[in-house]
Amino acid sequence: MSDLLVTDFDYELPEELIAQEPPSKRGTSRMLVMDRATGALRDSQFSEFPALLREGDLLVLNDSRVIPARLYARRTLRREKEKPTGRIEVMLTEPAGENRWRALVRPGRKVAIGERLVFPGPDGAIVLEAEVLERGQFGERLLEFAPVDDFFEVLERTGHVPLPPYIHRDDATADRERYQTVFSRERGSVAAPTAGLHFTSEVLDSIAARGVEIARVTLHVGLGTFAPLRVEHVNEVHLHRERYSLSTEAADALNRARSEGRRVVAVGTTVVRTLESAAARSGSKLIEGHSGDTEIFISPGFEFRVVGGLLTNFHLPQSSLLMLVSAFAGRERVLAAYKHAVEQRYRFFSYGDCMFLA
Numbered sequence: 034m035s036d037l038l039v040t041d042f043d044y045e046l047p048e049e050l051i052a053q054e055p056p057s058k059r060g061t062s063r064m065l066v067m068d069r070a071t072g073a074l075r076d077s078q079f080s081e082f083p084a085l086l087r088e089g090d091l092l093v094l095n096d097s098r099v100i101p102a103r104l105y106a107r108r109t110l111r112r113e114k115e116k117p118t119g120r121i122e123v124m125l126t127e128p129a130g131e132n133r134w135r136a137l138v139r140p141g142r143k144v145a146i147g148e149r150l151v152f153p154g155p156d157g158a159i160v161l162e163a164e165v166l167e168r169g170q171f172g173e174r175l176l177e178f179a180p181v182d183d184f185f186e187v188l189e190r191t192g193h194v195p196l197p198p199y200i201h202r203d204d205a206t207a208d209r210e211r212y213q214t215v216f217s218r219e220r221g222s223v224a225a226p227t228a229g230l231h232f233t234s235e236v237l238d239s240i241a242a243r244g245v246e247i248a249r250v251t252l253h254v255g256l257g258t259f260a261p262l263r264v265e266h267v268n269e270v271h272l273h274r275e276r277y278s279l280s281t282e283a284a285d286a287l288n289r290a291r292s293e294g295r296r297v298v299a300v301g302t303t304v305v306r307t308l309e310s311a312a313a314r315s316g317s318k319l320i321e322g323h324s325g326d327t328e329i330f331i332s333p334g335f336e337f338r339v340v341g342g343l344l345t346n347f348h349l350p351q352s353s354l355l356m357l358v359s360a361f362a363g364r365e366r367v368l369a370a371y372k373h374a375v376e377q378r379y380r381f382f383s384y385g386d387c388m389f390l391a
Contacts, residue, residue, distance in 0.1 A: 038265060042352070065388045069362035082240075093287075095229060095301055096217055096250070097220075099225050102195040147164070148164070150162070155190065194209055214226065252306060262352070277325065279307065282322070310329045330356075344387060344389050347388060
């Protein structure tokens, strides 16, 4: 599979199928069901998902919570005659030490090393200040923020929901709840683990009532997962690090399920990456609870050690996430499923419909 090109994971997607809003009611999305052994497809609704799980399955969720990571800043003027500039958009991507964050800034050409940025709150008063320490590629900067009593509390008051760029609108009040899973707990993601957005408390109760075990892991989603792949060959792809945590309780549940031959069903590609990273780390030994970083890139030819079922949203063309799904169920079958989804007018991407592969 080493000769695969990134363009081998392309497909035609009409712009109007990219969901701009969540469904009116959480949990009412459509679901495409795929038998990954045969490629057989069936149109369904997410409400049927609990019935597709078996007694004894282990369902694994990502409980990472999205932070309001999009901020708007002004440059402080360094010279008296310097003209004020318009606002600078700052998207926090990952913490990089005490009071330091990696971020994307736009327009990047105006923000130089040594610049000081100030961030007004809703009333216009300055609530955060930061200095630009380093400059990276594609608009990336390393920022050091002046200490405040509670940085995340300021973010909650000042920041905006980091909706992805294919959602062509400003964030709204409703996004604070809808771009968050009902089981989110550990704050740190700058993009939602979107397969989890379909779940309600009632669905989770229904799943537990069927004798399905539920475990939670944490992987904080960074923008690297969704960044365009700027290489030609799949074997040249390198993903950014993402932080994850696997509790002892979750590790024990995984070890029991694997030893008893029970199916492990991942809710989302972030869970797949967490579980397969943990399995690779443990080798032939039992998985242990731990925290760490992962750069795992899963593409066709990858040998899955843990995951036996996958609930996932539809992913961008030529993306690492589409490659992961193709590794799980076969490139031709997955692309055929996407063609079917386009023909049947499924809604795509973060606020869109989902797919269950097992």
